[in-house]
Amino acid sequence: MKQLGTILIIVMLCLSCQKDDHQIENLNGNKISILGHGGMGINSAYPINTLESIIRSLNSGADGVEIDVQMTKDSILVAYHNRNLSAETDMEGEIFSKTWKEIQDARYTTSPYLDYKIASLNSIFNSIKNKNDYLFALDVKVPYHHKEIEKYSLTLARALKQLINDQNINSRVIIESPDTGFINLLIKENVNAKLAFYLRDFDLACQFAEDNSLYGIVTSDDHINKEQVSNAHQKNIRVILFNVDDKEDNREAIRLNPDIIQTDKLKHLVKLLK
Template sequence: MLTKIIAHRGSKGIRPENTLPAFEKAIEEGADGIETDVHMSKDKHLIIMHDETVDRTTNGTGRIFDKTLAELKRLDAGGYFGYDYLGTQIPTLDEVVQLLIKKHFTGLFNLELKTDKIQYPGIEESVSAYMNQQTLPFKIIYSSFHPQSLIKMHALNPTVEFASLFKLQTKFARKFYRNQLVKDWHPDIRWVRAHRFFLPHVQLRPWTVNSTEDMRYCFKRHFDGIITDYPGRAGIIRQAIQGG
């Protein structure tokens, strides 16, 4: 089976991350999956962005949780990347999901709840309620660095697939796998490299696999997936190693 190529925040390497242009490009490049991150605004809207603050990827400052949707929509989330993307807005979860539906995306949609630094009140219930209202052509996978979010989401969605995210510590990942709460591990590629002789028999989808060397390493070992900023380049390398 081919190793799945999952676009990290969309085609983050060549488009402004976590924006509709980045997700459109990932689909265009044939990504098998899309990974993104969800926060909550001051007025309880589900917001797609990686950081807890808007400082790094927009022309604004401050925490997402302290801003309304209207305030967030006035920010430029593309200009930092290049002139061609001036005026690109921060998307909501609904806008991303509707784009994927419109584009007939049928792969994996890995939604990370960004609750490891800010525990947004009710975000698990809001995400579950929204996603469960949709007729989705794609498969949803929930992940988080925050164990309590995984526990809450699993209680709300016991039949959905879950993944443990981690950089170094595997305590909760091992516990959740034993208890059948998670099916997949999404470890830092550096952890994978350091434990290459003792890798567990679980579905591995390392992040962030960007170098040609790391891509080849993962494809040769037929990991279940890789999470990468460059899905187009990954597809070319996978073709050379795995065919298909």
């Protein structure tokens, strides 16, 4: 009886990682690109957006990685998600109000992440071999409450442009933003990246993307259906899915025929698609 139970567990594990046989149809050569959410994803062995998490994801079969991006007071781009440093680290305040020197030694405070630090984007890209083999989705966080938001946004756009040019990754970067004004600024500044707009309203997102010849739209996997994805593809708009949190989400996301999936269950999605 004990042996039968062991066999059943093994069978269930094999089924959970069985390659998905869904016929994919999209604008990405009928293949779905797999991006790790902040690296290996939430609840992994590493905090998201850290150098260690990002490198591990690229070594685990990902086609690329999604990174949350903010800018310091002295125009250094860093990988961090939350508005306030105190949400995850032993420092307080917002990144835009601090210099890189002030925050570079900030450590994460949640166990088991105590040994990890905030990373600058330059340090991340300098640590990645064969950068042009991967895709990088930069989810740029604009602090709309900044007292000099227009000046800040322009500096941010130019910092992104310089990073992309300096790292020679022009064809490998997607910049994601929910701000039409910031996207228009990126276009005006000739930032050489694929631009993607995210908004909960699919029709509005698609219309803006079409009107501005954007690369694509970014949406939660539970805010879109297969027909809408197909409609976007007919307009030459690529679809990037996020909020793909678990194994079932991975399977559901595949069935929607997106071009890119940002997942928290990276290894599982790699097994399904590769």
